Amino acid sequence: MPLIETKDGPDWRRRTTKHEFMVWLSWLIGLSIVMYAWHLISEKTVWFFVEDAGRQAIDIGTRMVPPKFSYMEKLWWPIWDTINIATLGTVIALVIAVPVAFAAARNTTPHTLVRACALFVIVSSRSVNSLIWALMLVFIFGPGVLAGTIAIGLRSIGFCAKLLYEAIEEIDQSQVEAIEATGASGAQQILFGIVPQVLPTFAGVGVFRWDINIRESTILGLVGAGGIGLQLNGSINTLAWTQVSMILLVILATVIVSEWVSAKVRHAII
Amino acid sequence: MTDQAAPVYPGTWKRPPLIKSPLLRWSIILGAAIYLATALGTMDINWGRVAEGLPRGERFLAAFFPPNFADNRGVVWDGIQESIWMALISTVAGIIMSIPIGLGAARNLAPRWIYLFNRAIIAGSRTFPEVILAIFAVKLFGFGPFAGFVALAIGTIGFYAKLLAEDIENMSEEQAEAIKATGANWFQWINYAIQPQVMPRMIGLSVYRLDINFRESAVVGIVGGGGIGATLNTAFDRYEFDTAAAILLVIIAIVMVLEYLSSYLRKWVQ
Numbered sequence: 001m002p003l004i005e006t007k008d009g010p011d012w013r014r015r016t017t018k019h020e021f022m023v024w025l026s027w028l029i030g031l032s033i034v035m036y037a038w039h040l041i042s043e044k045t046v047w048f049f050v051e052d053a054g055r056q057a058i059d060i061g062t063r064m065v066p067p068k069f070s071y072m073e074k075l076w077w078p079i080w081d082t083i084n085i086a087t088l089g090t091v092i093a094l095v096i097a098v099p100v101a102f103a104a105a106r107n108t109t110p111h112t113l114v115r116a117c118a119l120f121v122i123v124s125s126r127s128v129n130s131l132i133w134a135l136m137l138v139f140i141f142g143p144g145v146l147a148g149t150i151a152i153g154l155r156s157i158g159f160c161a162k163l164l165y166e167a168i169e170e171i172d173q174s175q176v177e178a179i180e181a182t183g184a185s186g187a188q189q190i191l192f193g194i195v196p197q198v199l200p201t202f203a204g205v206g207v208f209r210w211d212i213n214i215r216e217s218t219i220l221g222l223v224g225a226g227g228i229g230l231q232l233n234g235s236i237n238t239l240a241w242t243q244v245s246m247i248l249l250v251i252l253a254t255v256i257v258s259e260w261v262s263a264k265v266r267h268a269i270i
Numbered sequence: 271m272t273d274q275a276a277p278v279y280p281g282t283w284k285r286p287p288l289i290k291s292p293l294l295r296w297s298i299i300l301g302a303a304i305y306l307a308t309a310l311g312t313m314d315i316n317w318g319r320v321a322e323g324l325p326r327g328e329r330f331l332a333a334f335f336p337p338n339f340a341d342n343r344g345v346v347w348d349g350i351q352e353s354i355w356m357a358l359i360s361t362v363a364g365i366i367m368s369i370p371i372g373l374g375a376a377r378n379l380a381p382r383w384i385y386l387f388n389r390a391i392i393a394g395s396r397t398f399p400e401v402i403l404a405i406f407a408v409k410l411f412g413f414g415p416f417a418g419f420v421a422l423a424i425g426t427i428g429f430y431a432k433l434l435a436e437d438i439e440n441m442s443e444e445q446a447e448a449i450k451a452t453g454a455n456w457f458q459w460i461n462y463a464i465q466p467q468v469m470p471r472m473i474g475l476s477v478y479r480l481d482i483n484f485r486e487s488a489v490v491g492i493v494g495g496g497g498i499g500a501t502l503n504t505a506f507d508r509y510e511f512d513t514a515a516a517i518l519l520v521i522i523a524i525v526m527v528l529e530y531l532s533s534y535l536r537k538w539v540q
Contacts, residue, residue: 034358124522142316192285219399
């Protein structure tokens with residue numbers, strides 16, 4: 001903390017004048033960038049629609065109540081599909097993520113080149129959203145649950161492998177050394193030295209991703225990849241707002257239940 | 271002493287199982303098996319369509335290569351820019367809105383009814399994926415980046431306010447008490463006791479959220495929310511897969527840069 005001598009005596013400041021100036025300058029630059037971004041976005045906006053939004057919201061809101069509860073009987077099947085997409089997608093992702101994670105962890109990778117490839121797999125799987133994966137897979141597998149399941153799987157590989165390889169890198173190396181001292185082969189070292197250490201993380205990551213996947217699989221239907229999103233899209237397109245609100249309620253309930261289950265399971269594991 | 275038998279060691283060794291109780295273990299395994307069987311059994315997969323689609327998929331993948339950066343460069347560049355600006359201002363706006371909500375959702379700061387009200391806002395915004403928020407934003411605000419901006423900003427609240435509230439709940443009480451003892455008013459108390467404690471983590475999280483918002487901006491475009499997603503969707507609809515491949519590569523590259531940047535910044539702040 002600088003002390004500035006003035007003629008009225010010493011004056012305490014939090015920062016030096018130079019530091020203060022730098023802080024103000026970075027605020028100025030940050031604010032100007034945000035203002036510029038706002039300017040660009042607002043140029044592409046039809047402000048008439050935005051001004052009208054309040055009225056629209058009230059209009060749609062009134063059309064949405066009361067939710068059409070009788071529609072529920074047509075939703076059981078899609079919700080079952082949605083849960084299956086999430087669960088099977090997570091299983092696929094975990095199966096693929098394990099070798100990728102071992103290839104990506106610094107202490108188990110066979111070669112730096114393999115590690116670079118594994119890291120690229122992780123990043124590309126993480127940066128492409130499941131909806132985009134689904135969009136592509138619907139071209140290949142046709143509309144339906146299969147495209148959605150594989151999309152969720154591909155999307156989740158990166159997430160699971162990333163958390164898993166970080167856990168592998170953070171293991172206690174002395175346990176592996178102890179196994180090595182018994183004369184175990186490389187595979188045995190991994191199986192008995194590393195796997196028991198990362199198994200709880202593995203289970204935790206799987207359940208955590210499953211919870212996220214339930215949320216993501218509710219929208220895959222928008223591009224035709226199965227699940228409750230199909231009904232949501234259909235209802236929105238036919239302006240059946242009471243069905244839309246019913247579907248949103250069902251999604252809300254499913255997400256809350258899955259979050260509860262995942263919290264319970266993770267609590268039990270860790 | 272001599273007639274005492276040598277201790278008998280077991281000749282084989284078995285790894286202890288992850289779940290100790292055998293009943294629980296076997297019921298989990300059995301339950302998982304039954305679930306998998308029913309899930310796979312009820313999945314409506316049209317294998318004929320899949321077999322038909324695989325060669326098509328091959329052609330589809332072949333159409334991706336080589337990625338075409340040249341032909342639609344202007345459009346892609348515009349889309350990317352729009353996405354970046356959209357992600358930026360929605361992060362800023364989301365964080366500005368998150369601060370009061372996060373303060374209200376911290377149990378140690380807010381009275382009970384404010385706490386419950388703010389927690390409800392957070393839960394609502396967390397439940398629905400950005401894409402569903404974007405569908406409604408497009409209905410209300412019309413097509414374009416403004417709708418995407420609103421959807422991403424609302425999505426940011428659920429993420430940021432929740433983590434902010436949790437961080438405030440975990441802060442050290444002593445510092446807060448010390449500031450209170452100096453006779454500080456409420457705003458001074460927040461500014462000098464709580465803000466410095468949560469700031470480092472929150473800066474890291476805001477960069478992380480910027481990264482998420484950029485990735486999500488690629489999908490809100492599919493439902494009409496502007497940004498690179500709109501460009502990507504158009505490329506798919508026009509069967510210009512080489513352009514789509516170029517867009518995906520650009521997205522992956524930007525996400526990699528953002529991820530590197532955010533990990534660097536987080537290290538620097540902490």
